[in-house]
Amino acid sequence: MITVGIVGGTGYTGVELLRLLLGHPQVTVTILTSRTEAGRRVDDLFPSLRGHTDLTFSDLDTAQLKQCDVVFFATPHGVAMQHAEQLLAAQTKVIDLAADFRLQDLLQFEKWYGMTHQCPNVLKSSAYGLSELNRDKIKAASVVGNPGCYPTTVQIGLAPLLKHERALIDPTRIIVDAKSGVSGSGRKANMAMIYTENADNFKAYAVQGHRHHPEIVEALEQISGQKGLFNDLIFVPHLVPMIRGMLSTIYVDLTTVGSEIDLQKLYLDFYANEHFVDVMPENSSPETRSLRGSNQIRVALHKIQANKLIILVAQDNLVKGAAGQAIQNMNIMFGFAEDSGLDGIALLP
Structure with a gap:
């Protein structure tokens, strides 16, 4: 069993991460952050989760995140790289659903995202998280940049x-x-x-x-x-x-x-x-x-x-294009069955 933190829990990918992780047999979500909803029950904002979680949104607290085995960043570009080095120092793995660890070319990153990368050394050692094509690198990585959809x-x-x-x-x-x-x-x-x-x-x-x-x-x-x-x-x-x-x-x-x-x-x-x-x-x-x-x-x-x-x-x-693939990467990183928490059948109609 591992403990998980989600930074940015009110966006579509954040709540999709939570929805899927709540059904994962080897995961406990211990912290879910939101700058605007801190103190509010998660199932108050997202009634679809009533009866499935009693979590409350909290402010981003790096000390709390360091207690997690892995932290997902479902945040705008530029947030994960502000915290990655501190989390890695505490042996906490990082999976970023934004672009901070997707592009190895720093000039291209700066051109397209309008910011300077704050931890280029971490970027160099990160894995690009296309699960099917980079499985070996993901398994050995402490930081994964989830691909764009x-x-x-x-x-x-x-x-x-x-x-x-x-x-x-x-x-x-x-x-x-x-x-x-x-x-x-x-x-x-x-x-x-x-x-x-x-x-x-x-x-x-x-x-x-x-x-x-x-x-x-x-x-x-x-x-x-x-x-x-x-x-x-x-x-x-x-x-x-x-x-x-x-x-x-x-x-x-x-x-x-x-x-x-x-x-x-x-x-x-x-x-x-x-x-x-x-x-x-x-x-x-x-x-x-x-x-x-x-x-x-x-x-x-x-x-x-x-x-x-x-x-x-x-x-x-929102799933294979974002939250689902992020969890697939987590499963690879921790040696879980790759479909753990992801074996749900699609909804139709």
Whole structure:
């Protein structure tokens, strides 16, 4: 049994972490922080948790957090790195759901997040938490940077192609057309996110550049072992009028080798032992609603011409795209079964 702290318990990812961890057989959540709700019962703010917890929100107290085996930061960018060194000194592990430990390139981090990294040495020793692809590093790490939701779909979608011993796609001609529900922007007052601005509407955003783009590029370089090949990747995110869910449509050009091999078998073999990756039958259409509340991620392939492949990847952006993957990483770090606390069935309808 381990003790867990959650910093930032009032946001969507924070309460999703709590919901999942309350059902984890080897976890006790001992502290849940909130700057604005300190002293308030958690089940008063989130009635869905009535009867499941008697926790009360508290102020962030580093001394209390040091008593935990692991602390999750479900906070804005820049918070986790202010506390990581103190927690590590107390042998407390850190899992950050923001961007503080995602990008190894400090210049890119400063450019896209508008701040200087406060603990670059900790960053160097941290693990990037794409569970299926970095399991060994995560297991040995004391700090894990949870991937962004969009980058998770792109990496799961492309990894079998990029890990192959031969070049199967043209890395300079990748297009990612991605859609997310409004919960991806967090639980905060934002005029662009209110119901009347999003209902009956569908729009692209950050077309000229999104902070997940450099994360995707850096991650694909790590997967492929090749630098400088993915800078021309086109990534366009869209906002869909739904609460949860994410679907990325990835377009790639196949090489001669790639057009000749059995790509469906390649994906099935690559993810054969991955509990949370569901490779669907060829030409399927994964639906976001079939994954609501689940840590699964679904992949489907459509070969539309001899040298054109479309990869569809769907997930719940709050679970596999955030809180669920963070718990999956925790399970890896502490040697628990990887599906502990994550074996719930998706909700439908």
